[in-house]
Amino acid sequence: MGQNVIGLDLGSHSVKAVALKLGLRGSEVVAAQVEPVLLGDDGSASEAEVFAAAGRLIARLELGAESLHCAVPGDAATLRTVVLPAGAVRRIEQVLKFELDEALPFDIEDAVFDWVERGRSAEGVSLLTAVARTERVKAIVDGVTAAGFDPREIGVAPLAYAVDLAQGEGTEPTAVVDVGHLRTNVLVAGEEVTTSRTILRGGRDLTTRLAEAGHLPFHLAEQNKHREGLSGRVGQILAEALKPLVREIRNTLAGHVAAGGKRVRRVLLCGGGAAMVGFDQYLSNELGLQVERWGVALPATAAASGSIAAEALVLAHSLARRESQDRSKRLNLRRGALAFRGDTAHMRRRLILAAVFLLAVTGAWIFSSYAEYRVLVGAAEAQEERLKQETLRYFGRELVDEEQIKKLAGGNQAAEAPIPIRDAFEVLVELSKRIPTTVVHDIELLDIKPKRVTIRALVDAELRPADADDTSEPGDSDEDREAAGEELQLSPTDLIQQKLSEFKECFTAIRIGKVQTHGERRSYQMDIDSKCP
DSSP states (O other), X not given: OOEEEEEEEEOSSEEEEEEEEEETTEEEEEEEEEEEOOOOTTSOOOHHHHHHHXXXXXXXXXXOOSEEXXXXXXXXXXXXXXXXXXXXXXXXXXXXXHHHHHHOSSOGGGEEEEEEEEEEXXXXXXXXXXXXXXXXXXXXXXXXXXXXXXXXXXXEGGGGGGGGSOOSTXXXXXXXXEEOSSOEEEEEESSSOOEEEEESOOHHHHHHHHHHHHTOXXXXXXXXXXXXXXXXXXXXXXXXXXXXXXXXXHHHXXXXXXXXXXXXXXXXXXXXXXXXXXXXXXXXHHHTSEEEEOOOOOOHHHHHHOOXXXXXXXXXXXXXXXXXXXXXXXOOOOOGGGOOOTHHXXXXXXXXXXXXXXXXXXXXXXXXXXXXXXXXXXXXXXXXXXXXXXXXXXXXXXXXXXXXXXXXXXXXXXXXXXXXXXXXXXXXXXXXXXXXXXXXXXXEEEEEETTEEXXXXXXXXXXXXXXXXXXXXXXXXXXXXXXXXXXXXXOHHHHHHHHHHTOTTTEEEEEEOOOEXXXXXXXXXXXXXXXXX
């Protein structure tokens, strides 16, 4: 789910607005509008006319937004890098207030300031600070609020472009030159050293020079400037008028290198003045650098109309993109008494979204639990039906009560643990003990399974004579001697059957199949019903 953010560029020639939808995968321009400011005969415009144009633009935009960003001009803010000891970070606001008060031409109590951390070193913490007069920031807050939107943040115009520039170690620095009506913003970014400046020269100076040279009204000179550009006689006049601006841009780039930055290899040209024909080539020749026009990718409807210059919307786009930056990396002069008061509504919307998400998760959990419950109920019903069928088959009636089934199945025996009386090894031991030594017995197959034992073996046709002579001992009673005499009368297979049938603890029935004679030996198979293993 994305959020709508508006970037509002309060230009002195026209007010520009770009509405972005910010999402997890980036941003998308959903609307872009420009509203001209009513200018005087000399091309000047009052602050009231700028805010009136902003009101007309916002009303025409007809787009709800969660936040709106705008900025003070670069000449209305003081930017300064301050290095503080690491121990001072815990009371940074009080320390900065003292440090900035010493460097400002006005009282710090009449100003608002903000800071962002730029890095840490052995010397301490490096901070980029921005200070502006409270009355200037308040005028923007009141003017934009009266136009229909309460701005969430107010940044500093020349620093806004950095959000759209690739930055990081090893990145070549890029210069942004935004030529406006009264001012030209210059920003060099893309590496550790950042340089920004607002030059108080712009398109109005070019039009004024052209009007003076041709003795034309300001509005006609403006039309000639945009129609002819830097070509012909008009181009010669404009080229001469551009020299002071180009000189200041060149000095700014040189100052960047002097401050420890890398040399700029590329310049991005934007702003309303960038639309002047041939300006990019002229600037490239004068600076000896690659100059490219930089514009905003407009929606299809706005691009098709052709009434909006993409280069003029860069600042508004960058202001809207500030919302995607981490709060600790962007300057905001709406602080103290001017702090944004709409956070309650913003938090209410966020809480509503969180509640909706929580309800969705809870609903999914309830649905999943109910589905699992229905599966278990179905399985229980199937097991109960199977139990009814089995009890009907065994007891003649359908039963589901555990106690009744236990009573019918054999009293307390049903509750006994299903542990065998003897395991297969113990059955084997009993077999070896109980088969008499008087029988010459060779087992070919011994298969011990639950409830059944199978023996297939060969025996001699007669008992061993040696054992027969020793069947009685001096200590035996008359009954023992009589039993031993009876055993001598049995065949080997019958004797084995008799001895094994005495193992009543496990064996319940013993059956001997057909006995076959093989010379002096006999083969037989014995099947035993057993209670164990």
